[in-house]
Amino acid sequence: MARVGLNTERLTAAGAELADEVGFDKVTVSALARRFGVKDASLYSHVKNSQDLKTRIALLALEELADRAAAALAGRAGKDALTAFANAYRGYAHEHPGRYAAAQLDLDPETARASAAVRHSQMTRAILRGYHLAEPDETDAVRLLGSTFHGYVALERSGGFQHTPRTAEDSWARILDALDALLRAWPAA
Amino acid sequence: MARVGLNTERLTAAGAELADEVGFDKVTVSALARRFGVKDASLYSHVKNSQDLKTRIALLALEELADRAAAALAGRAGKDALTAFANAYRGYAHEHPGRYAAAQLDLDPETARASAAVRHSQMTRAILRGYHLAEPDETDAVRLLGSTFHGYVALERSGGFQHTPRTAEDSWARILDALDALLRAWPAA
């Protein structure tokens, strides 16, 4: 009985790959076991249950996404930073659709607070510092950017932009222009 | 053997209610059968399979959402229309979280084209007529609005706004102000 060398980390990584290949919703304990050539019961010494596995994949994706965004942001400010950040986000979603879907998993508040999700909002705030918004405007702008980026990627992935000749690429660029203009001229309350 | 009087429509409606109560992902053929006091096999004369059931719930939700948005839009223009439309959207998501989740289901292109999703983008375009944008700016603006509304509701529902004292309500109002300002001063390419 040769041992395959399973552990939590390898299972999480393989789960993330599986998600990108077949979709996050099709990541199951059984499918993952099959991929390692072991019985599904064998995975339960490494992950608590199916939910635990999915949560770990989600946390991995959030980390990767935050790392990528941080790298994109380094040394940039203003519109440059905004664009780099937004493209990092969208690029990750395109390259890793399954992981991106995983990152949308509803985490319980405690897990969320300890996750890389925190870094995401911090980075958004860092970008906004270049636009000199006072509170609560900055918070509102953080929410606007988060919503728009996430919403755009979600609609794009579900094929919502395909019945018009205008490419998703071109709209994206113009929307970033528009958001930059909006942040520079944020209306007074 | 008393008959309950199942049919496709009743199953869809009950499925939508179930979704609002326990979450769209927990809507199963078995759970729905249980709710009617029949065996799960009995549902298969009315819906083709589990996917078919979910698609029907999604289409129902899209219709309801479009109806509500259309009612909100009636007789309004400009910022008034923008706000009414956005609030109809967000209000529906709050009142019917399960149905709203259903409306996000990935439909195959053919089904999507025949669905009320088409009315949604038509209504967004109707709102934008008040802002006099030329193409392709109007298309870009349609995508911006769709993304932002959807993204905001998604982040709000997943608890993304809870670690700041600023209420989701207040940010929402200011974001609508900002979008209105942006549409009135859409930057030139």
Place this chain on the structure above:
DNA sequence: TAAATTACCTAGGCGTCCTAGGCAAATGTA
């Protein structure tokens, strides 16, 4: 009232999730 239809049933196969308990491979210790 007989025939046709149909609403719901039972039986049963398959897949996924998960627990309990066992054996053998790897690792630590004398």
Place this chain on the structure above:
DNA sequence: TACATTTGCCTAGGACGCCTAGGTAATTTA
């Protein structure tokens, strides 16, 4: 090297969801 401990993967098996085939009884139609 020999034994003890740990642990990685196993088998067995239960619960539940999805779905098909074929039957029976309630309803509708002629």
